[in-house]
Amino acid sequence: MMPKIADIENTPNPNAIKFVLKDRVAWGKPKEYGNPEEAQGDELARRLFAIPHVTNVFYADHWVTVTQDGNTEWADLARKVAQPIREAKAAEMPVRAELDSEPEQAEDSRLVAIKQLLDKHIRPTLIGDGGDLEVMTLCGNVLCIRYYGTCGSCPSSQTGTLIAIENLVRTIEPEIEVVSV
Known part of the structure; x- marks a missing residue:
């Protein structure tokens, strides 16, 4: 088919x-x-x-x-x-x-909460627009994300969307800085 x-x-x-x-x-x-x-x-x-x-x-x-x-x-x-x-x-x-092939690793509770927040409030909109994001790392108070698809080269993903993500994750951890890699 x-x-x-x-x-x-x-x-x-x-x-x-x-x-x-x-x-x-x-x-x-x-x-x-x-x-x-x-x-x-x-x-x-x-x-x-x-x-x-x-x-x-x-x-x-x-x-x-x-x-x-x-x-x-x-x-x-x-x-x-x-x-x-x-x-x-x-x-x-x-x-x-095959769906379960990625090994489970213990994650920082802050990172788990951030991922859940992004899954609920940010990713559905990005997916609706033909893109997505992945949380790469959380080192100290620096959260590194990677945009995919249309978001990867969209000017608003590096400005407005990034600011919205940072404001959202700061409800969990006020000192977090979000960086697109």
Whole structure:
């Protein structure tokens, strides 16, 4: 089965567009590729990078976000990008062991609370816009996060969104500084 495109959405990043699909292209952890070399082992991403102007591919579950270099119009590029997405194989459901493959590690209680807060208040909006974030580390009072997809190159993620995240996590720890890596 091949995924059907249910909708194409603009994102806050003018150089990124989100394709919402009726079928899954992935299960679990999102996949992001920042260049054609990184995408060599992934058929969908490799085919998308073969299209001129594509600079980033990010996908998870029922959506694919494609970022371009800003040197072409989306009206033309979206048609080209839609073809490999329509031709991609739908992801098969993994066995339960594959979903649980990451080892559990004891985490700082502050970090657990921060992740829960971000999962509830920030990540749904970012995912809705075709991006996401991952908490990388909490060293002392410095929380390092990494943006994915449309958020990775969006100017507002480095300003307004980062400030909102910092204000939110300061409800747990008033001295925390949030840094995008």
